[in-house]
Each structure stands twice: as structure tokens, then as C-alpha cells.
Amino acid sequence: MLTTIGGTAANYIVLFYLSTYAIRILHLPMASALWAAWTGAVVTVICSPLAGMLSDRIGRKRVLWVSRVLLILAVYPAFMTINAAPTVPVLLAVVAGLALLVAFTAVPNIVMLPELFPRAIRATGMSVVYCLGVSIFGGFAQFFATWLIQLSGSNLAPAWYLIGCSLVSLLPLPLMRETAGRPID
Secondary structure, X not given: OHHHHHHHHHHHHHHHHHHHHHHHOOOOOHHHHHHHHHHHHHHHHHHHHHHHHHHHHHOHHHHHHHHHHHHHHHHHHHHHHXXXXXXXXXXXXXXXXXXXXXXXXXXXXXXXXXHHOOHHHHHXXXXXXXXXXXXHHHOOHXXXXXXXXXXXXXXXXXXXXXXXXXXXXXXXXXXXXXXXXXXXX
């Protein structure tokens, strides 16, 4: 479940919450926010097959590790950038860059999950793990981001949420076996 937290938080903050953030925090027009959501979706759709091929070739853990670390390093400067220059081109560039990292962090994780469970409990195990991670850390991501902004008074608080979730999601990786290139039972 811990690995799911990072991908889910990234998905929900970058692909869903940033459009709301653009309207409420950056005071950009709704049309601009919708373009941000569209940009994130298009970049994710284009990059997801590439992330899958790369994780098949060099390993799921490696792609997951590198992409999450890059996301951790990129998200705070990305939020600083859109707050310093709250314009549509800057927002779209930031969303595109973060969405690229989201694809490379989410795809190997979602592929690796069923590969970790034996056949007898694969569907149940993946369902429980995925649903708990998504419902808590994804479903409440916008709530947590908004609450953290109010609590801290900082518009950069959603970046800290994403960084925290991503750091937690790295913890189990050294203990997990690599699943790429291995047949599942």
C-alpha cells in the first residue's frame, strides 16, 4: 500500500487538483484551468506506454525509484514557479513536466502491484491495497492540500503533501522484489 500512496498523491495533485489550484490560488480563468487538466491528461496518455516499456526493459523498481525521486525534487520548484509567474504558459509547462513524471511513477507501480501477489489472492490483494491507497491519499488529496494551505498559510503546501507521500512510498522499495521480466504464477 505504501508504494500506491506516492503514485496516487501525484495523480490527484497534478492531474486533478492543479486545475482547482489555478482558479482558487493563482486566480486564473476557468478556461485556463481546464487547459491545464487537458495538458496533464494528454502528456500522461502519451508517456504512459513509454513508461511501461521502460519498466519492462530496465525494471519496475528502478523506473519507480528514479521517477519518484525526480518528482520529489521537481514539485516544490514547480509550485514556486507557478506562484511566482501565475500565467497560462507557465501553468501549462509546469503541468506538462509534472505529468510526465506522474506517468513514469504511476505506470510501473500499477503494473507491479498484481505481480507481487500470488494467483490465489491476486485480485483481492491488489484490490484492497489499491483501494485503500487511492481512497485515502488520492480521494482526500484535494482536501489535504486545501487544509494544509489554510493551516500553514503557504500556497506551496500541496507540494509538501506530495513530497511527504512520495517519500513514504519509497520506503518499501528496497524490500520488494523486482517483478519485471519474471513470469507471474
